[in-house]
Amino acid sequence: MADSSTSSIVAAPKQERSKQTKEKIVQAAIKLFQERGYEKTTSNEIASEAGVSVGSFYVYFTDKRSLLLTIFDRLADDLYKVVFDGFNAEHLFDSELRPRIKQAIAKAIADKQRRSGLHKVIYELVLKDQEFSARHKEIMERSNSKLRELISLAHAANLTWDADVEAAAFLVQRVVFDLSQDYVTGCCEFDLGRAIEGLTNMIYRFLFKPAAISEAGSGPAK
Amino acid sequence: MADSSTSSIVAAPKQERSKQTKEKIVQAAIKLFQERGYEKTTSNEIASEAGVSVGSFYVYFTDKRSLLLTIFDRLADDLYKVVFDGFNAEHLFDSELRPRIKQAIAKAIADKQRRSGLHKVIYELVLKDQEFSARHKEIMERSNSKLRELISLAHAANLTWDADVEAAAFLVQRVVFDLSQDYVTGCCEFDLGRAIEGLTNMIYRFLFKPAAISEAGSGPAK
Amino acid sequence: MADSSTSSIVAAPKQERSKQTKEKIVQAAIKLFQERGYEKTTSNEIASEAGVSVGSFYVYFTDKRSLLLTIFDRLADDLYKVVFDGFNAEHLFDSELRPRIKQAIAKAIADKQRRSGLHKVIYELVLKDQEFSARHKEIMERSNSKLRELISLAHAANLTWDADVEAAAFLVQRVVFDLSQDYVTGCCEFDLGRAIEGLTNMIYRFLFKPAAISEAGSGPAK
Amino acid sequence: MADSSTSSIVAAPKQERSKQTKEKIVQAAIKLFQERGYEKTTSNEIASEAGVSVGSFYVYFTDKRSLLLTIFDRLADDLYKVVFDGFNAEHLFDSELRPRIKQAIAKAIADKQRRSGLHKVIYELVLKDQEFSARHKEIMERSNSKLRELISLAHAANLTWDADVEAAAFLVQRVVFDLSQDYVTGCCEFDLGRAIEGLTNMIYRFLFKPAAISEAGSGPAK
DNA sequence: GATGAATGAGGTTTCATTCAT
DNA sequence: AATGAATGAAACCTCATTCAT
Known part of the structure; x- marks a missing residue:
């Protein structure tokens, strides 16, 4: 239940570093979604807020x-x-x-x-x-x-x-x-x-x- | 003087047409919003469904x-x-x-x-x-x-x-x-x-x- | 020189009333062009400022x-x-x-x-x-x-x-x-x-x- | 230490590409503005003339x-x-x-x-x-x-x-x-x-x- | 002559997503 | 794994102009 694997499965982060990156993205998204709503938050903004590249975003989330x-x-x-x-x-x-x-x-x-x-x-x-x-x-x-x-x-x-x-x-x-x-x-x-x-x-x-x-x-x- | 009854028919031919157009747009929008939701319905589609031009849409609604x-x-x-x-x-x-x-x-x-x-x-x-x-x-x-x-x-x-x-x-x-x-x-x-x-x-x-x-x-x- | 008939000739206003209407349009246009510039003034606005319909505007000016x-x-x-x-x-x-x-x-x-x-x-x-x-x-x-x-x-x-x-x-x-x-x-x-x-x-x-x-x-x- | 000369080549490969793209857009714009004027040149045309997408245009210029x-x-x-x-x-x-x-x-x-x-x-x-x-x-x-x-x-x-x-x-x-x-x-x-x-x-x-x-x-x- | 509702081509801009490096 | 430049489809909206009344 705690994994969003319903529609698709992306690389399951095995490494500690990966986990951290994923978490940074999640936290950044939480912050921005709260502030601006879903539509008004762009993937670029989430990546940027998380301090990673958009590319990385799409590595962890489809x-x-x-x-x-x-x-x-x-x-x-x-x-x-x-x-x-x-x-x-x-x-x-x-x-x-x-x-x-x-x-x-x-x-x-x-x-x-x-x-x-x-x-x-x-x-x-x-x-x-x-x-x-x-x-x-x-x-x-x-x-x-x-x-x-x-x-x-x-x-x-x-x-x-x-x-x-x-x-x-x-x-x-x-x-x-x-x-x-x-x-x-x-x-x-x-x-x-x-x-x-x-x-x-x-x-x-x-x-x-x-x-x-x-x-x-x-x-x-x- | 003899035709006072016709005056009411002539009275507001423009207004009446406007009302109808507006209503057509509203009905089309209701139909499409129900079917597809708000974001997925475009102004062009509403106008088209209503049988009017996009221009008309923007005459009646900002x-x-x-x-x-x-x-x-x-x-x-x-x-x-x-x-x-x-x-x-x-x-x-x-x-x-x-x-x-x-x-x-x-x-x-x-x-x-x-x-x-x-x-x-x-x-x-x-x-x-x-x-x-x-x-x-x-x-x-x-x-x-x-x-x-x-x-x-x-x-x-x-x-x-x-x-x-x-x-x-x-x-x-x-x-x-x-x-x-x-x-x-x-x-x-x-x-x-x-x-x-x-x-x-x-x-x-x-x-x-x-x-x-x-x-x-x-x-x-x- | 004082007539804009270079590109096309529209009805030359013979009647006094016509002249007045044309003048109202010109004055309204002068006012709005000064205030907002050419592109930002619409023909509808000129007509409206002049107190005539857009249709009339196009009777007097191509x-x-x-x-x-x-x-x-x-x-x-x-x-x-x-x-x-x-x-x-x-x-x-x-x-x-x-x-x-x-x-x-x-x-x-x-x-x-x-x-x-x-x-x-x-x-x-x-x-x-x-x-x-x-x-x-x-x-x-x-x-x-x-x-x-x-x-x-x-x-x-x-x-x-x-x-x-x-x-x-x-x-x-x-x-x-x-x-x-x-x-x-x-x-x-x-x-x-x-x-x-x-x-x-x-x-x-x-x-x-x-x-x-x-x-x-x-x-x-x- | 032996390869210090290569570092300058590797240094800014992304930045360099950006600069080139921006420059392509500027040159295309200069060409089209000269030919057609400001209003008659569209952003799509500039991008197209520059050989890039409209999206890129808006990456480099608001x-x-x-x-x-x-x-x-x-x-x-x-x-x-x-x-x-x-x-x-x-x-x-x-x-x-x-x-x-x-x-x-x-x-x-x-x-x-x-x-x-x-x-x-x-x-x-x-x-x-x-x-x-x-x-x-x-x-x-x-x-x-x-x-x-x-x-x-x-x-x-x-x-x-x-x-x-x-x-x-x-x-x-x-x-x-x-x-x-x-x-x-x-x-x-x-x-x-x-x-x-x-x-x-x-x-x-x-x-x-x-x-x-x-x-x-x-x-x-x- | 006058009206004003209606038109619709066409411009601007956004943003999720890809992919070469 | 990570990057970030590039993409381009697709939405929104404007306004000069027409034409039925």
Whole structure:
């Protein structure tokens, strides 16, 4: 997943030096894509920013697109880790469930915002490029199945409302992903703290039966 | 004096022709943008598809971008009408509230899907173009304030949970908008009916206090 | 000479109304050519500034070029009059000859400066357009032959140095024309008063024998 | 250490190629500008004439204008050298002063005529382009200050009439420059030899006091 | 005569990619 | 492996001019 080898395989850098060059290119690209967007960053600029020649660029990447694909994979891996490292099955039966959920949401949004320029650029490609779109689906499916697993457990323990566990997993994932995306695009200026609090409520009430929840303890954090 | 009826026909023959030409261009652009996306559609192709010269294209639009901006406005107006024509303040106290909400969600998603190619293209621009982004904000704000108004009313009638009406309005709007967007991008293949049912539950449980709701009547429609 | 009918003849406006329309176009063109130059002024802009339609523009002028040709003729006529109305054969034997020469030079420069934008534009065309170049030659020849006539008279009266009257006329005319042109182009910032005084000396000393001149009375005007 | 001579050959193989390409473009441009003028020469034609791709054109020059600016600078340098390499301060006190002046004038005109197409094109731009106009001013100022220096020396030696050395330098320079320009534009057909002879007289008589000159030796060279 | 919508050839410029060194 | 000069297809846009009304 962390290798952009879907469309084509270029020389796998065996030497240490090669690895470094490739990394320099990736870092330069990340910087420039964030600043200017995908179309407005030229391969010459990336090479120049990386301190290598355009020729080298094309030794390591078949084209600009495959470079972004590489970056895409890394980003997705990082995000997945950030979110789910702090949220496991055991937390479901924790008395601190609600804060845990809230924290996971907050982390997802924060991590995306850190690299918002990049997420914007990638999403742009997801919208118009078949391969990006497919990769995006895979990534979504990965966290989706993780959520499905967790919600199934909760459902088995009779904590949840719905019979449709799959729909629940799908929606929860989408809702969190999309809201982070909204903050990435810069299209919304609503206070982030209140939005996270609200979203936590939305998800919490959606999933868990009122019997199981003490709303008293889940009031606004303030 | 005897022919006063003809005057209206003669009145604006030039204006009428202009309007038609402009409309031909808009329709051609909608068709091509849907099929090929923004970047891959050239002004020459639009003109040619519309059956006019490139020159005419540039008489009516300063560039491709301004044409898409025009289309964007139309689309936003249409969507707003489709969603909120079927959902007014009076429906809040209706016994049919839940089905109404579900229908509004379904309409929003369906309308977007009808023109999904277009919504994709526009969102692509929202991601990278300042003016599109600003226009997007305005449009979001419009439906947001409508929702705020409705939720305030419900809150005043003690139907809702949250004190933070603004956050609630913001989230509900985002969640619906974003999910429709997900179906537009083609990034998700989850069964639409189950997703709508789930989203209705999510919003319903998020907003309305359990006392006020009879979950019995809100089970899966099937 | 005052009609741009060299390349083609369009309808000669018989009606008063027509004349007015044509004049409006000419005035609008003068204004815009001065402000923006020839290439940067479009026929649509001229028509619009004149308050008529582009169609009308092409009724009165075959093209943009022929319009400028019309303006060219007018300008040349005006300039000729301004310069030579104040300088006749009789002035040659006047005791005030030097001041008369100085005044003629000053007038030539001043008149050109008044319409410098226009002179710039026309000269631009003279440089690249055969017909403008030919017209320019004619105009130059006109004032040249006037000067030849005057210098011949002075020569006959034994006031001048040179045997080569033709060369003298040619040079005097060029020198004055070109210096005014320099002030038109805005390429020189040298104090106009001192330049005129110097040029008067240059021409005076060039033409008239020292015996005939009392340099005492021709010192710097200061 | 044994091969230090080869290093200079290997040193800049890339740079050398670049220089050649740039030079090919410049030469092609000179040829085409002379033949067709500025506007009527397209960047594609220049590249094609130079035997390189349009892309290369834009590697070396930001646009057609900057290319002409480069040519402008070269031309100005060449002209300056041609004129002032043959005329130094020492020549002022030479018995051959008058022939030297005549020769300098002749050289200036001849050099310009050699490249008349180019001078025409450049002057066209001087008329309508701010940057060309500014560059033109600088160039004029350069030869102007050289002349001021020379005339000051002559003035100090009591050879000249005028107290206004600056005006004299300004006028002499203009008069020579402008007359050469007249021959460049092709606007005048007057016999060049007689014109040069006349201009020499004009300048000579303007600058130098009659006491210092023996007009006997300044008759037509023929 | 007047109108102004429509035309379309043709110029400018960009940039991902190649390939000789 | 690395280089970077060179490529050239292809997009954008302008504006003088026409012609149906």
